[in-house]
Amino acid sequence: MKKGKTKLTRQDAERLFEGLPSGGTSKASSRPENPFEAGAFDVVERVDDESRLWKDNLITLPMAIELPAGYESVSRMRDAMVRAWRVRWVREEKKEVVTEFPEGWKAVRPESGPIEVRDSTGVVRAVHGWAADAELRILPRYLVESQANSSSGLGSLVVRDRANGQILARSSNWSAQTGTNHPEWTKLSAWLNSHFPHHRDPLRYWDDCEQNIQS
Structure with a gap:
């Protein structure tokens, strides 16, 4: 009658590695010295999606x-x-x-x-x-811009807050002349200069810019 195979215990398996150089005297290796140590088979996630x-x-x-x-x-x-x-x-x-x-x-x-x-x-x-x-x-936050009336062909001026689209001031009349040629361009520009003297600097008056500059 054949003898059954001897069952190896964990201690028996670890004895196979007795006598090998310890971690303090051997060169650094990418493999663990004891393959039964925890973490020897940890899975490393690979990022295959280039967009990430x-x-x-x-x-x-x-x-x-x-x-x-x-x-x-x-x-x-x-x-x-x-x-x-x-x-x-x-x-x-x-x-x-x-x-x-x-x-x-x-x-x-x-x-x-x-x-x-x-x-x-x-x-x-x-x-x-x-x-x-x-x-x-x-682009600045505040500026004078033209508005055209499609039905009449006339134009007006407004001072707009580009952060929220709000109109802060507008010309009192419509004119066939537009842009800087509008009769009230000087008036609206003066209003903008008095209320926002640094409006020509496109990095001023924006909430994020002011906060970042002061911090």
């Missing part, structure tokens, strides 16, 4: 920037954007720069017209063209 490795708030901008009044150079404008928008310049590519924006910001590419850089609330904060030599134009 790419941040949605990375936006490619033109290197050139249309300088507002008070900014003497592109480098100074970039420094101001870092403080006010909390952006980070990731890398430069020829005439473009890849920029990391706060969460929720995105670039919208319409079928026609300039590319729009929108903040987390959907407000357009900057625009730029499609050409290789395009310039980034940062």
Whole structure:
């Protein structure tokens, strides 16, 4: 009658490794010294979806920037954007720069017209063209803009808060002359200057900019 096979215990299995160099005297190895140790077969998750490795708030901008009044150079404008928008310049590519924006910001590419850089609330904060030599134009919060009456062909002026779309002031009459030629352009511009003296700086008066600059 054949003898049954001897049943190996865990202690018997561990004796097979007796005499091997201990961890303190051997070279570092990627394998555990004892294959029965906990964690020897831990599963490492692999990220196969490339989109999970790419941040949605990375936006490619033109290197050139249309300088507002008070900014003497592109480098100074970039420094101001870092403080006010909390952006980070990731890398430069020829005439473009890849920029990391706060969460929720995105670039919208319409079928026609300039590319729009929108903040987390959907407000357009900057625009730029499609050409290789395009310039980034940062938009202010308050501005005087024209409104046209489609039925009469006449135009009026309003001072608009672009953060919420609210009209703060408007011209008292309609005119065939529009834009800076409107009879009340000077009047509306004076109102805007008196209420928001730094309105020409596109990084002022926005809630996020003011908070970031002061913090």
